[in-house]
Amino acid sequence: MVRESSYLRENKQALQLLRKLDQLKAFSNRDLQSFLEMGKLVQYDSGEILIQEGSHHGWIYLLIEGEVEILKNGQSIKRLKRNGELFGEMEAVDGSPRSATIKAVTPTLVLGVDGSLTELKLKNNELAFCYTLYRLFAELLADRLRQATKEISSLRLELEQVKAELGRKQRDVPPKTGWELE
Secondary structure: OOEEOOOOOOOHHHHHHHHOOHHHOOOOHHHHHHHHHHEEEEEEOOOOEEEOOOOOOOEEEEEEEOOEEEEEOOEEEEEEOOOOOEEOHHHHHHOOOOOOEEEEOOOEEEEEEEOOHHHHHHHOOOHHHHHHHHHHHHHHHHHHHHHHHHHHHHHHHHHHHHHHHHHHHHHHOOOOOOOOOO
16 A cells, blocks of 8 residues: 655655665755655555556656566566665656556655656756756666666677577578478
8 A cells, every 4th residue: 555755844864864875975965855845755565556657647766665676568677676776767857658667576665756846946946956866867877778788788699699599500401302201
């Protein structure tokens, strides 16, 4: 059952949780307070869906505790279990629908941040906050691109090896003449 806090404007405990996350070390206390003003702590039980592929809701999530699974077209593609992992940011960056489903594997605690409020921060000229947030997004996306490139390279090598093996097997089989008994 999903349980969420109210907005976290003055929650010192939540600020301490965020301060422990490596991904947020670059943020000042004021920036972290802005996160808390825009966010809610949300608990999910095992098996609950945090994000549904194809949906729009604009929230960005920071994993505080637990483990989530990323599913694309119903197929598991990755698990996130490191505290501080960010997910759901792509919609905030480009406005596209959710590209994957995110499901809690274990009881999970996340900080949900309303991504639409980043536009408000821009309009209010809170550029340092926006710069830091988008830098976090850029670092995350660069890391994911690096991992995807490594996986693609590995899969291409494996594909070439399979093709070469199939080619060897095809050369080893004499062609059928059409009159062989089976």
